[in-house]
Amino acid sequence: xxxxxxxxxxxxxxxxxxxxxxxxxxxxxxxxxxxxxxxxxxxxxxxxxxxxxxxxxxxxxxxxxxxxxxxxxxxxxxxxxxxxxxxxxxxxxxxxxxxxxxxxxxxxxxxxxxxxxxxxxxxxxxxxxxxxxxxxxxxxxxxxxxxxxxxxxxxxxxxxxxxxxxxxxxxxxxxxxxxxxxxxxxxxxxxxxxxxxxxxxxxxxxxxxxxxxxxxxxxxxxxxxxxxxxxxxxxxxxxxxxxxxxxxxxxxxxxxxxxxxxxxxxxxxxxxxxxxxxxxxxxxxxxxxxxxxxxxxxxxxxxxxxxxxxxxxxxxxxxxxxxxxxxxxxxxxxxxxxxxxxxxxxxxxxxxxxxxxxxxxxxxxxxxxxxxxxxxxxxxxxxxxxxxxxxxxxxxxxxxxxxxxxxxxxxxxxxxxxxxxxxxxxxxxxxxxxxxxxxxxxxxxxxxxxxxxxxxxxxxxxxxxxxxxxxxxxxxxxxxxxxxxxxxxxxxxxxxxxxxxxxxxxxxxxxxxxxxxxxxxxxxxxxxxxxxxxxxxxxxxxxxxxxxxxxxxxxxxxxxxxxxxxxxxxxxxxxxxxxxxxxxxxxxxxxxxxxxxxxxxxxxxxxxxxxxxxxxxxxxxxxxxxxxxxxxxxxxxxxxxxxxxxxxxxxxxxxxxxxxxxxxxxxxxxxxxxxxxxxxxxxxxxxxxxxxxxxxxxxxxxxxxxxxxxxxxxxxxxxxxxxxxxxxxxxxxxxxxxxxx
Numbered sequence: 049x050x051x052x053x054x055x056x057x058x059x060x061x062x063x064x065x066x067x068x069x070x071x072x073x074x075x076x077x078x079x080x081x082x083x084x085x086x087x088x089x090x091x092x093x094x095x096x097x098x099x100x101x102x103x104x105x106x107x108x109x110x111x112x113x114x115x116x117x118x119x120x121x122x123x124x125x126x127x128x129x130x131x132x133x134x135x136x137x138x139x140x141x142x143x144x145x146x147x148x149x150x151x152x153x154x155x156x157x158x159x160x161x162x163x164x165x166x167x168x169x170x171x172x173x174x175x176x177x178x179x180x181x182x183x184x185x186x187x188x189x190x191x192x193x194x195x196x197x198x199x200x201x202x203x204x205x206x207x208x209x210x211x212x213x214x215x216x217x218x219x220x221x222x223x224x225x226x227x228x229x230x231x232x233x234x235x236x237x238x239x240x241x242x243x244x245x246x247x248x249x250x251x252x253x254x255x256x257x258x259x260x261x262x263x264x265x266x267x268x269x270x271x272x273x274x275x276x277x278x279x280x281x282x283x284x285x286x287x288x289x290x291x292x293x294x295x296x297x298x299x300x301x302x303x304x305x306x307x308x309x310x311x312x313x314x315x316x317x318x319x320x321x322x323x324x325x326x327x328x329x330x331x332x333x334x335x336x337x338x339x340x341x342x343x344x345x346x347x348x349x350x351x352x353x354x355x356x357x358x359x360x361x362x363x364x365x366x367x368x369x370x371x372x373x374x375x376x377x378x379x380x381x382x383x384x385x386x387x388x389x390x391x392x393x394x395x396x397x398x399x400x401x402x403x404x405x406x407x408x409x410x411x412x413x414x415x416x417x418x419x420x421x422x423x424x425x426x427x428x429x430x431x432x433x434x435x436x437x438x439x440x441x442x443x444x445x446x447x448x449x450x451x452x453x454x455x456x457x458x459x460x461x462x463x464x465x466x467x468x469x470x471x472x473x474x475x476x477x478x479x480x481x482x483x484x485x486x487x488x489x490x491x492x493x494x495x496x497x498x499x500x501x502x503x504x505x506x507x508x509x510x511x512x513x514x515x516x517x518x519x520x521x522x523x524x525x526x527x528x529x530x531x532x533x534x535x536x537x538x539x540x541x542x543x544x545x546x547x548x549x550x551x552x553x554x555x556x557x558x559x560x561x562x563x564x565x566x567x568x569x570x571x572x573x574x575x576x577x578x579x580x581x582x583x584x585x586x587x588x589x590x591x592x593x594x595x596x597x598x599x600x601x602x603x604x605x606x607x608x609x610x611x612x613x614x615x616x617x618x619x620x621x622x623x624x625x626x627x628x629x630x631x632x633x634x635x636x637x638x639x640x641x642x643x644x645x646x647x648x649x650x651x652x653x654x655x656x657x658x659x660x661x662x663x664x665x666x667x668x669x670x671x672x673x674x675x676x677x678x679x680x681x682x683x684x685x686x687x688x689x690x691x692x693x694x695x696x697x698x699x700x701x702x703x704x705x706x707x708x709x710x711x712x713x714x715x716x717x718x719x720x721x722x723x724x725x726x727x728x729x730x731x732x733x734x735x736x737x738x739x740x741x742x743x744x745x746x747x748x749x750x751x752x753x754x755x756x757x758x759x760x761x762x763x764x765x766x767x768x769x770x771x772x773x774x775x776x777x778x779x780x781x782x783x784x785x786x787x788x789x
């Protein structure tokens with residue numbers, strides 16, 4: 049037995065020495081460079097490509113058999129243009145396995161490889177000829193066992209162009225180092241490259257380190273200790289830093305994939321906004337028919353113009369397949385912090401989605417909002433609404449139905465959105481109450497003077513040009529700009545830059561309002577039209593609440609038919625045109641008591657007296673009618689008619705709405721006695737001119753007693769003339785009678 053082993057080892061050693069000697073002889077006598085011309089011609093004849101072998105070809109035979117190739121280039125098919133080139137390449141095969149008819153690659157090293165792949169407009173590529181089947185290739189032959197000791201690529205560049213779309217992609221500065229690559233053997237992978245593209249825009253450097261284990265026969269792959277980093281720009285995101293880590297496996301035969309402890313994070317800038325994002329998947333499984341995840345979480349943070357925003361999304365119990373998915377309790381938390389206020393939004397609902405029809409449903413949605421800020425009512429508000437949302441991506445539609453508390457109101461709302469590129473919004477909303485003034489910033493003390501000194505800022509209606517909106521809003525009680533109303537209904541249609549609100553109706557101040565408002569932002573200068581009828585209105589509290597104008601009392605009707613243009617409030621006021629009408633009963637003009645002033649005046653004075661408005665004084669009326677023509681912000685009146693037991697008032701003048709001032713002259717004709725307003729003097733029939741002038745905030749009343757005395761004297765002269773005329777007529781009649789007798 050020992051002799052058998054001894055002779056066997058001697059025989060094997062002798063054979064090895066013999067083979068080594070033979071290979072040494074071949075290496076010493078054979079020069080592959082002598083066959084360059086034949087190789088080049090063979091490629092030309094068979095592939096119709098030009099091969100250039102500018103470097104030396106060196107063969108090695110021991111301890112491994114291999115070849116070192118210098119500079120090599122290959123042209124395009126039937127074209128002199130270069131397709132690929134290599135600065136240097138080395139491939140070696142393990143020698144001993146070759147003796148047992150097995151091919152084991154010992155090492156692959158390539159440096160300076162550059163290749164350009166093109167997809168032509170017809171759909172073919174510039175490597176179709178290289179991928180074609182070789183009919184002369186013999187069947188069977190040497191068994192190849194996939195086992196590579198190491199792979200080393202450096203200074204490699206691969207590019208791809210698609211002539212049909214204009215897309216271009218490039219992998220530059222590729223560096224790849226591996227350990228042993230073989231079935232069932234964990235191989236360390238170290239990869240780095242620069243990725244560039246124009247569709248989408250990419251400029252990213254990538255580094256990947258992992259340990260890869262595979263089974264080619266069963267088509268299984270597993271990556272452990274995955275460490276991926278990417279830096280650069282993507283789309284309009286700059287300074288991107290992407291990191292991914294975890295363990296992943298894939299079975300391509302059964303199309304099963306899984307990831308454990310997968311963590312992906314990204315930071316970068318979008319414009320001037322900084323963002324951070326992170327995805328965690330403790331256990332994620334995907335297969336040809338289904339997928340599942342224990343608890344996927346996504347966290348994001350944004351610092352920028354909108355403030356500091358933090359969002360957390362959780363998808364527990366995620367499961368589904370190629371057609372659909374569901375999660376038992378989707379939860380989204382959003383925290384927004386701004387300089388003057390902060391918001392917290394919580395959204396939760398089971399979620400269901402269907403990939404085939406692209407439909408998604410949040411069937412039991414709860415949305416809670418909490419906001420804090422010094423300018424908010426009581427410095428905080430909280431709301432909670434429940435309902436459902438359906439999204440149909442294929443039809444580009446969203447339907448939402450929600451009910452609950454919002455802005456300290458109880459709300460029922462239905463909203464539909466169609467066409468995501470140009471959204472058409474439809475809504476139907478019911479609110480029990482709304483105090484809009486709680487959410488309108490209040491002017492602090494001392495700001496009035498600063499605001500007057502600062503230039504007025506124009507308002508922007510550009511968003512209205514793209515707005516496609518139609519719906520109805522109903523509010524039980526409403527307060528806005530201190531005006532109180534109830535049973536409010538607002539129907540709005542907005543399209544192509546024109547918004548029409550009709551009807552705009554409500555109950556207010558013991559009466560009602562009905563009419564319409566039109567806003568036209570499609571034209572160069574925004575235009576507005578107001579057509580409103582107020583019936584049975586108590587005018588005093590309305591004017592007081594709306595404009596702090598405490599000069600008129602009474603109940604009745606007001607009509608407005610006005611148009612204007614402009615992009616500031618002052619411009620709109622000065623551009624008002626149209627008409628207004630007033631018809632009131634049982635009221636008073638506040639600020640002066642005409643009867644009292646006449647009594648105090650006496651009959652001897654001929655001077656005029658001017659006084660400021662006195663809130664304690666007023667002149668009563670039983671009826672007041674007036675119509676106005678409005679031209680460029682000035683409302684002119686010629687038909688004022690006011691009646692009372694003591695006065696008949698007529699007049700004309702202007703109310704300058706653009707400048708907030710009045711210049712008006714009213715002529716009051718007194719009754720026979722002033723009794724009823726504190727006097728018993730008999731001054732009946734006298735007309736008193738009363739001039740009302742000045743800004744709304746500082747009105748002045750002027751009673752022209754001189755004109756009153758002059759008018760009284762004229763009345764006496766006219767009366768005397770009538771008396772003489774009457775006597776003369778009587779004498780003439782008497783003389784004629786005597787003549788005919």
